[in-house]
Amino acid sequence: MGNTVSVERKQYVVFLLGKENYGVEIHSVTTIEKMLPYARVPKTPDYIKGVINLRGEIVPIMDIRTRFGMEVIDETEETRVIIIKINDISLGIIVDEVDEVLELKEEAIENVANFTNDLSMDYILGVGKIDGRIVTLLNIEKLADISNDNIALGE
Amino acid sequence: MDMSQYLEIFIDETKEHLQSLNESLLELEQNPQNVATLNEIFRVAHTIKGMAGTMGFNKMAKLTHEMESVLHALRNNEVKITPNLVDILFMCLDALENYTESIVNTGGEGSNDYNSIVLELSNAMNKKVEKPEMDKETENTQITSEEVEINSYKTAQFKLNQYEQNVAYKAKEMGMNVLKITVVLNKGCVLKSARSFIIFQTLERHSDIIRSEPRVEDIEDEKFDFEFTVVCITKEEPLFFQNDINSIAEVDEVIITSLGYEDFQLSEIEITDIPSTTASTEPVKAEDEASGDTKVEKNNHNNHAQKSKTGKTVRVDIDRLDVLMNLVSELIIIKTRLEGIDTGDRTQSYNEAVEYLERITTNLHDAVMKVRMVPVEMVFNRFPRMIRDVARDLKKEIVLNMFGEETELDRTVIDEIGDPLIHLLRNSADHGIESIEKRIEAGKPSAGQINLRAYQDGNNVVIEVEDDGQGINLEKVKNKAIEKGIVKRDIANTLTQKDIVNFLFKPSFSTQEQITDLSGRGVGLDVVKTKIEQLGGVVEIETEWGKGSKFIIRLPLTLAIIQALLVVIGEEKYAIPLNSTKEIIKITPDQIMMVQKQEVIMIRDSVIPIVRLDKILEIPKDDKTAKQLTVVIVKKGERLSGFLVDSLIGQQEIVIKSLGKLLSGIKYMAGATILGDGNVALILDVNSLAI
Numbered sequence: 005m006g007n008t009v010s011v012e013r014k015q016y017v018v019f020l021l022g023k024e025n026y027g028v029e030i031h032s033v034t035t036i037e038k039m040l041p042y043a044r045v046p047k048t049p050d051y052i053k054g055v056i057n058l059r060g061e062i063v064p065i066m067d068i069r070t071r072f073g074m075e076v077i078d079e080t081e082e083t084r085v086i087i088i089k090i091n092d093i094s095l096g097i098i099v100d101e102v103d104e105v106l107e108l109k110e111e112a113i114e115n116v117a118n119f120t121n122d123l124s125m126d127y128i129l130g131v132g133k134i135d136g137r138i139v140t141l142l143n144i145e146k147l148a149d150i151s152n153d154n155i156a157l158g159e
Numbered sequence: 160m161d162m163s164q165y166l167e168i169f170i171d172e173t174k175e176h177l178q179s180l181n182e183s184l185l186e187l188e189q190n191p192q193n194v195a196t197l198n199e200i201f202r203v204a205h206t207i208k209g210m211a212g213t214m215g216f217n218k219m220a221k222l223t224h225e226m227e228s229v230l231h232a233l234r235n236n237e238v239k240i241t242p243n244l245v246d247i248l249f250m251c252l253d254a255l256e257n258y259t260e261s262i263v264n265t266g267g268e269g270s271n272d273y274n275s276i277v278l279e280l281s282n283a284m285n286k287k288v289e290k291p292e293m294d295k296e297t298e299n300t301q302i303t304s305e306e307v308e309i310n311s312y313k314t315a316q317f318k319l320n321q322y323e324q325n326v327a328y329k330a331k332e333m334g335m336n337v338l339k340i341t342v343v344l345n346k347g348c349v350l351k352s353a354r355s356f357i358i359f360q361t362l363e364r365h366s367d368i369i370r371s372e373p374r375v376e377d378i379e380d381e382k383f384d385f386e387f388t389v390v391c392i393t394k395e396e397p398l399f400f401q402n403d404i405n406s407i408a409e410v411d412e413v414i415i416t417s418l419g420y421e422d423f424q425l426s427e428i429e430i431t432d433i434p435s436t437t438a439s440t441e442p443v444k445a446e447d448e449a450s451g452d453t454k455v456e457k458n459n460h461n462n463h464a465q466k467s468k469t470g471k472t473v474r475v476d477i478d479r480l481d482v483l484m485n486l487v488s489e490l491i492i493i494k495t496r497l498e499g500i501d502t503g504d505r506t507q508s509y510n511e512a513v514e515y516l517e518r519i520t521t522n523l524h525d526a527v528m529k530v531r532m533v534p535v536e537m538v539f540n541r542f543p544r545m546i547r548d549v550a551r552d553l554k555k556e557i558v559l560n561m562f563g564e565e566t567e568l569d570r571t572v573i574d575e576i577g578d579p580l581i582h583l584l585r586n587s588a589d590h591g592i593e594s595i596e597k598r599i600e601a602g603k604p605s606a607g608q609i610n611l612r613a614y615q616d617g618n619n620v621v622i623e624v625e626d627d628g629q630g631i632n633l634e635k636v637k638n639k640a641i642e643k644g645i646v647k648r649d650i651a652n653t654l655t656q657k658d659i660v661n662f663l664f665k666p667s668f669s670t671q672e673q674i675t676d677l678s679g680r681g682v683g684l685d686v687v688k689t690k691i692e693q694l695g696g697v698v699e700i701e702t703e704w705g706k707g708s709k710f711i712i713r714l715p716l717t718l719a720i721i722q723a724l725l726v727v728i729g730e731e732k733y734a735i736p737l738n739s740t741k742e743i744i745k746i747t748p749d750q751i752m753m754v755q756k757q758e759v760i761m762i763r764d765s766v767i768p769i770v771r772l773d774k775i776l777e778i779p780k781d782d783k784t785a786k787q788l789t790v791v792i793v794k795k796g797e798r799l800s801g802f803l804v805d806s807l808i809g810q811q812e813i814v815i816k817s818l819g820k821l822l823s824g825i826k827y828m829a830g831a832t833i834l835g836d837g838n839v840a841l842i843l844d845v846n847s848l849a850i
Contacts, residue, residue: 045828045841046777046778047826047827048822055818057837059485061816062817062831093821
């Protein structure tokens with residue numbers, strides 16, 4: 005007994021962008037797919053790659069590298085689309101490689117307020133540390149909010 | 160016990176029962192002697208009572224219980240059916256509908272007790288006992304009215320009967336105000352009854368009227384001088400009503416007195432007092448009203464047969480059908496892929512299997528589509544009652560004939576089509592059908608006819624609202640358009656009849672000089688048009704002055720599947736809805752001319768602006784100019800534009816899918832569809848792309 009901290013454990017899907025580890029909370033992940041053919045959607049921000057047919061449902065996919073201002077690379081055998089669903093919004097994010105599912109205790113997560121000066125700061129919830137690895141945990145809600153960039157939306 | 164899982168079933172079933180109650184009441188109004196109808200009404204009231212009771216909606220149960228008592232008395236011939244009683248039953252129906260609405264929205268039945276209705280119901284019941292004393296009562300009122308001549312407000316001189324006193328007393332106990340309000344109208348007031356009606360409505364918004372002197376019916380028939388008095392129960396203060404009523408035109412004076420406990424004596428002596436006839440009518444007068452001015456007919460005799468057929472159904476959430484639909488689309492896609500596999504060693508049995516699969520998927524697709532179809536009856540069935548009420552309000556005779564209620568439309572369309580139709584029907588009743596006098600003058604039968612017709616026409620469903628009223632005065636419409644600056648006078652004279660009629664669809668355009676409660680505010684037809692267009696349909700008007708008008712709505716069978724033209728631009732595929740394309744032509748680059756910085760082409764003497772889709776949609780493309788260009792001519796309303804595309808794939812039936820919440824409302828795109836090979840193609844929104 006006495007291990008009340010276990011309530012605060014959360015699971016994260018860890019993926020790679022270049023050499024860095026990123027994580028999204030597992031509850032918001034619907035499925036993980038191999039890269040699918042997509043249709044470009046005009047008048048959307050450049051990081052919206054297009055829409056895919058996910059078993060009959062049309063889902064937009066986001067190039068997270070472009071969004072974070074990272075170098076754009078060609079897709080490989082390892083490229084995956086993580087389909088997430090948050091606030092009724094379905095969205096696929098394209099990642100270099102999906103690694104594993106990690107369980108993190110809350111005390112293993114460090115607030116990002118200690119970090120500074122990064123363009124992608126807004127999208128980061130915190131940084132998790134486990135076994136000497138560092139996993140950047142993403143704020144999916146922010147990621148799924150494209151209203152600031154979406155020049156062609158609305159009237 | 161948790162009832163929430165039954166709530167939806169309760170709501171659905173109640174709605175169904177209320178609808179059947181509605182129909183039966185209309186039927187009863189026409190044939191008061193029909194015992195079968197009466198039994199049906201009784202049965203429905205009883206069922207609703209039972210269901211409401213089980214679910215714990217006590218107010219609903221109470222109201223239906225009171226209804227039941229009256230209906231029971233009716234069945235046993237203890238009480239006679241009067242138009243007034245039917246009205247009360249209709250009020251019950253409205254109250255029950257309000258309860259249901261409240262349950263749908265909030266999960267609870269709300270706080271409204273509809274005491275006045277319960278009161279009227281019990282009055283109707285009391286009548287059977289009090290019948291012999293009727294004469295005595297009329298005598299009484301005569302005496303009192305003579306007595307009070309001295310007083311300036313003669314209508315204010317009456318005593319509440321025992322029942323009313325009880326109600327008032329209880330209301331007082333509950334902390335409500337009981338107000339006696341005397342209203343004196345301006346002597347120059349022409350439409351006294353209409354004015355009074357407005358006052359009554361104002362009062363009823365915040366109070367329950369328990370007594371009116373003279374009686375409401377007499378006020379409606381203008382059988383009163385320039386004043387009347389009501390007693391009402393309310394939460395509001397006297398001053399509130401003072402201001403409210405004073406703001407109504409042609410009101411000279413408002414006298415409000417608050418009644419206290421001393422005004423209601425609950426003594427034994429008063430019990431001998433005769434219940435008033437607030438709600439009841441003398442039989443003679445009742446006969447008059449029955450043959451009176453409102454008459455609504457429903458030309459649907461096989462309705463009952465249909466009802467019994469709908470008994471064997473299963474309620475399915477539309478979302479589940481969407482899932483099913485998605486799966487079927489997927490099946491079709493995978494089938495297409497199987498057909499495409501060419502391994503070289505395809506045996507005959509493999510081919511046969513694929514062919515068989517194709518047949519099954521096609522049938523499955525049709526079957527799922529059919530499940531989504533519901534008869535327009537679902538929308539139509541509320542109209543007879545509405546027309547009845549409207550006719551009564553307008554003091555016109557209107558017969559509503561409905562045809563083709565069995566015509567089926569997609570569920571999503573059905574849900575949206577109700578409001579526009581209500582608008583058109585009201586429009587016909589209000590502006591179309593003339594008053595009885597005018598009709599007789601014009602040599603028409605006194606009863607106006609409104610025909611509501613639905614039928615399938617190819618891939619469309621057509622709904623027509625036709626009246627034999629006065630038609631549209633095109634001159635008037637034209638002048639109004641000039642006056643409003645919509646069109647210049649010199650141009651106006653060259654316009655065709657169709658052009659002029661179309662002005663009616665312009666925002667805030669109304670030719671009705673007098674604003675009525677029903678329509679004439681000018682916020683009408685443009686809304687109808689917008690709504691219909693949202694549904695992918697069109698509206699047209701045919702009219703002949705003096706003969707009547709016809710509104711024709713043309714709707715696609717379903718919103719989910721449309722015919723589309725697939726085109727290629729650069730490397731990308733797009734779908735253009737076929738109903739907005741007019742034709743496809745090939746031109747050479749030198750046929751494109753510049754007019755005021757806009758590229759145009761000339762086709763059969765008309766100038767059509769050119770839209771370069773690749774530029775607008777930022778489609779990556781090499782710049783080499785082709786010898787021949789393909790132009791898809793599209794319609795945006797009446798105007799044409801030419802979309803420049805690289806090549807055509809062909810016409811195809813496509814399933815429209817939303818782009819998802821993230822990209823919802825994106826410009827230029829109306830959605831997406833999945834092609835046979837599983838790839839996604841975007842559907843172009845012609846309205847925003849066309850010039």
